[in-house]
Amino acid sequence: MTRVLVVFAHPGADSLNREVLRRVTTALELGRHDVRVRDLYAEGFDSRLSRVEKRAHFDAPEAKPHLASHFADLTWCEALVLIHPTWWGQQPAILKGWIDRVWAHGVAWDFPEGATRLHPRLKNIRRLITVTTHGSPWYVNAVQGMPGKRLVNRGLRVLCHPLCRTTWIARWGLDREDPRATARFFRRIDRCVRRL
Numbered sequence: 001m002t003r004v005l006v007v008f009a010h011p012g013a014d015s016l017n018r019e020v021l022r023r024v025t026t027a028l029e030l031g032r033h034d035v036r037v038r039d040l041y042a043e044g045f046d047s048r049l050s051r052v053e054k055r056a057h058f059d060a061p062e063a064k065p066h067l068a069s070h071f072a073d074l075t076w077c078e079a080l081v082l083i084h085p086t087w088w089g090q091q092p093a094i095l096k097g098w099i100d101r102v103w104a105h106g107v108a109w110d111f112p113e114g115a116t117r118l119h120p121r122l123k124n125i126r127r128l129i130t131v132t133t134h135g136s137p138w139y140v141n142a143v144q145g146m147p148g149k150r151l152v153n154r155g156l157r158v159l160c161h162p163l164c165r166t167t168w169i170a171r172w173g174l175d176r177e178d179p180r181a182t183a184r185f186f187r188r189i190d191r192c193v194r195r196l
Contacts, residue, residue, distance in 0.1 A: 005077035009084040009095035027193040047097020079127035090148035123158035135175040
C-alpha cells in the first residue's frame with residue numbers, strides 16, 4: 001500500500017481532466033492505496049504568493065499555519081500525482097501557485113547557512129506522476145521547450161528521494177475530437193496507476 005497525494009487543478013465539472021481524476025482515484029482505491037485528494041479549485045486555494053508571505057520565505061513552516069494541512073499532505077505522501085490541463089505550455093496558475101507556496105522552506109527544501117544550493121527534504125516522495133491535457137499537438141509544446149514538464153522533472157524531482165521516478169502522461173491535440181487517442185490516454189493512465 002502506498003500513500004498517494006493527488007493534486008487536481010481544473011475548474012470544469014465536466015472536463016476530461018475531471019474524468020481523469022475519477023479514474024485515477026478509483027484505480028488507486030481499488031489497489032488499496034491510502035489516497036488524499038486536493039482539488040485546488042474546489043477548495044478555493046489562493047495561488048497568490050503575497051508580499052507578506054514572500055518576506056517570510058525562509059521562516060519555519062510553523063509560521064504559516066494557513067498552509068499546515070498542505071505541508072502535512074506533502075510530507076505524508078510517497079507518491080504525488082498531478083492532474084491538470086496544460087495552458088500556455090505549463091501548469092495552470094492555481095497549480096503553479098500551490099508549488100510556489102507549498103513547496104516551501106522547511107518542507108520541501110532547506111538552505112543551510114553557507115550552502116550554495118538547496119538541500120532536498122521530500123525524501124518520502126519516490127514517484128511523481130503528471131497527467132495532463134494539451135489542446136495543441138505535441139510539437140507545439142516541444143517548440144515551447146516543454147516548460148511544464150521541465151518544472152516537474154528538473155525542479156520538483158530534485159527535492160524528492162534521490163531515486164524518485166517521474167512519469168509524464170499527456171493527451172495531445174485535445175482540440176480535435178479523437179476518441180481513439182483518448183482511449184489510448186486512459187489505458188496509459190490505468191497501466192501507470194496499476195504499477196504503483
